[in-house]
Amino acid sequence: MEISNYIDLEDAAERFMKNDELFKKFLFRFPGEQGFHDLFKLLEEEKVEEAFKVAHSMKGVTANLALKSLNEALKPISDILKAKIMPGENEINRLKDAYEEVLQLIVEIELEGRTLFS
Amino acid sequence: MRDRVLIVDDVEINREILKEILQDEYKIMQAGDGEEALQVIEQNQEDIAVVLLDLIMPKKDGYEVLEVLKKNKWLDNMAVLIISGESSVETEARCFDYGISDFIRKPFDNNLVRQRVRNVVELFLYKNHLEDKIDEQTEVLRKQYKLLHKQAEELREHKFKIIDILGTVVEYRNMESGEHINRVKGFTKILAEEMMKEYPEYELGLSDVEMISSAAALHDIGKIAIPDNILLKPGRLTKEEFDIMKSHTTKGGEILDSIEGAWDEEYGKVSYEICRHHHERHDGRGYPDGLKGDEIPISAQLVSVADVYDALVTERVYKSAFSKDEAFRMIQNGECGTFSPKLMKCFENVRKDFEELADRQK
Structure with a gap:
């Protein structure tokens, strides 16, 4: 998988002081983050307000980790939820796909022991 | 000794990132929502120098935390830095109205966060130091005033005594x-x-x-x-x-x-x-x-x-x-x-x- 499609490496390098280990330490913790599971569950239950808070939080964490594809997929969902409207199935599915891709990418990076900041 | 930084964010990874960049300089405490944050603050009022506060959180949100901090006048002694994905001007203005020290947008730059935390800590240390100094000097002034008052009283008594002496000299003659x-x-x-x-x-x-x-x-x-x-x-x-x-x-x-x-x-x-x-x-x-x-x-x-x-x-x-x-x-x-x-x-x-x-x- 092409990392730069999913992670804004330049941004990550800058914010993590070009410390590859430090960035990876947190990146590898991302799959354990409960937020997305909560978000999908809340969306299923159509709990709009609670879902917004979690979506907003996930937007923050994906931005912090420079997970750009996932962050971009979250934006429309978060905006719609903020207006207290349920997002459509398409947006939700797009988000689920983006999430799965990122999880897969992280596994790859971990397994192959890749260096991210050159 | 105010040497603690309380990180309030509902996402653990965010808290961990902040902890990582600050733990060399400060003792770190964490809270996952506003309610927990207020408990920690109440129990550690004397020790917390800085609160890094997320705005949108489950249970109590960041605004509710600010409300309580303001009401209890805790903002006089601890600095609050908002770290939020909410980046509208209105949001920022509203937070500054509460008396926060700084507003940092997510995604945050780790170096920047470290620098800004240092800045507010130094500012507050300096401010507290100045306040101590003022208290000290007020005390000194008060003592000096008392002394002056006493001396003025003595001078007045001396004046009266000298006047008596003058009068007595004439009477003796x-x-x-x-x-x-x-x-x-x-x-x-x-x-x-x-x-x-x-x-x-x-x-x-x-x-x-x-x-x-x-x-x-x-x-x-x-x-x-x-x-x-x-x-x-x-x-x-x-x-x-x-x-x-x-x-x-x-x-x-x-x-x-x-x-x-x-x-x-x-x-x-x-x-x-x-x-x-x-x-x-x-x-x-x-x-x-x-x-x-x-x-x-x-x-x-x-x-x-x-x-x-x-x-x-x-x-x-x-x-x-x-x-x-x-x-x-x-x-x-x-x-x-x-x-x-x-x-x-x-x-x-x-x-x-x-x-x-x-x-x-x-």
């Missing part, structure tokens, strides 16, 4: 005991206090009473300038001699005029009035200026009664003492000068006090 001074002061005080109560139109206050009775010690200071052969002459004075004798009033005024800077203006004025005018008479037939009625300063009027009364009830080289009853009658009848009716009313009111003082001083 006059071959009288220094007791005359003390008694005249005492009678003046009794009379002035009564005057203050009975006739408010003279606008006498407690400080005036004190000043007049102290300055009464100087009433005869002009006698220092009268030659011995006249001052101490046992027999009757010729008219020329008596004229010289009378000049002790104007001479006293001159002496006081020549003394500058030893006392304040008001004290100087009262002393001068007493020296110059304590032989004036209500009917205008006194000396040196022939002032009438209330043209005569009230200070001098008071001292003149005190002086005459003391002269009557004590023994002098040229006369024996009159009884207190006789002295009272003679003054009331105008046999020893004329005084204002108001003054005579006061004199009558305090007759007992005068007599007690006369007995005590014998």
